[in-house]
Amino acid sequence: xxxxxxxxxxxxxxxxxxxxxxxxxxxxxxxxxxxxxxxxxxxxxxxxxxxxxxxxxxxxxxxxxxxxxxxxxxxxxxxxxxxxxxxxxxxxxxxxxxxxxxxxxxxxxxxxxxxxxxxxxxxxxxxxxxxxxxxxxxxxxxxxxxxxxxxxxxxxxxxxxxxxxxxxxxxxxxxxxxxxxxxxxxxxxxxxxx
Numbered sequence: 202x203x204x205x206x207x208x209x210x211x212x213x214x215x216x217x218x219x220x221x222x223x224x225x226x227x228x229x230x231x232x233x234x235x236x237x238x239x240x241x242x243x244x245x246x247x248x249x250x251x252x253x254x255x256x257x258x259x260x261x262x263x264x265x266x267x268x269x270x271x272x273x274x275x276x277x278x279x280x281x282x283x284x285x286x287x288x289x290x291x292x293x294x295x296x297x298x299x300x301x302x303x304x305x306x307x308x309x310x311x312x313x314x315x316x317x318x319x320x321x322x323x324x325x326x327x328x329x330x331x332x333x334x335x336x337x338x339x340x341x342x343x344x345x346x347x348x349x350x351x352x353x354x355x356x357x358x359x360x361x362x363x364x365x366x367x368x369x370x371x372x373x374x375x376x377x378x379x380x381x382x383x384x385x386x387x388x389x390x391x392x393x394x395x
Contacts, residue, residue, distance in 0.1 A: 202227040205247065206254040207234045209315065211307060211362030212267035213254040218358060219271040222391050223278055227256075235315065268295045271355050280355050290349045294356035302338075305331035307363040309370030320371025328371065335367065335377045342379035346386055353390045361387045 204220065204227050206213030220227050232238045232253050239251045248255045248265040255265045256274075264270050272295075275281050282288045305327050312318045312327075320328070338360065341348060348356040365384045367374055374381045387393070 202259055203230055203257040204228070204254060205230045205232045205239075205244065205256070207232050207239075210234070210253060211366065212303070215267045215359055215362045216254045216256065216270050216274070218362075218391060218393055219274045219280070219355070222280070222358075223274060225274060268299060268355075268359055271358065275355055279352065280358065282350060282354055287349050287354075291354045291356045294348050295359050298356075298359045301330070302334040302360060303363055305334055306367050306370060306372065309372065310363065310366055311370075313371055314369045323371065331367070331370065331372055335364070335372060335374070335380055338364065338383075339377040339379045342383050346383070353387055357383075357387045358391060361391075361393065365393075 202220070202225065204213075204216055206216060206229065208214070208231060217227075217229065219225075232244065234253060238244065239248075239253050244255075245251055247257065247263045250265065252265060254267055254270060255263055256270050257263050264273060272281070282291055309320070309323055309327050309331050312323055313320055338348075345351060347353050348360065361384060364374075364380060365388065374384070
């Protein structure tokens with residue numbers, strides 16, 4: 202399997218961490234989005250949307266979109282709950298991550314860390330919605346150590362990607378103590394380097 206990804210992207214790291222956790226062999230192909238490497242004809246032949254990550258499976262079929270990829274890779278593993286309701290709750294978090302978390306927390310981080318904006322110059326809507334997403338996570342973690350059940354699932358793996366670096370977008374995780382503790386638990390449980 203080949204993973205085309207940019208190491209600065211939490212969406213790409215989700216795929217790497219899933220493969221690493223499951224012990225799946227792969228070749229990482231660094232694809233620098235800041236240099237336009239996801240817009241070359243060769244890359245667009247794999248994913249016409251021009252986005253990373255993309256995996257090319259052992260049989261040559263490409264698959265894009267981070268949460269679709271990690272669901273495919275983790276099929277049958279302990280990262281996906283066996284119980285149908287818990288599995289649906291995991292999926293609920295995966296959909297929420299892409300709609301209500303990543304567009305704000307990750308975008309703030311990208312603007313501050315990679316485009317050189319100050320956190321004070323960010324669109325107030327991005328900051329407000331990013332803070333609301335982190336508050337929602339903090340509330341959810343009052344119910345247990347992980348987002349679904351008592352062990353990490355793809356919900357935790359997906360949401361850890363940008364939450365763990367939210368400070369790089371101007372968010373203070375100390376304001377969300379359950380989230381801060383959860384980050385440490387998930388990193389340890391999944392073997393994610395700090």
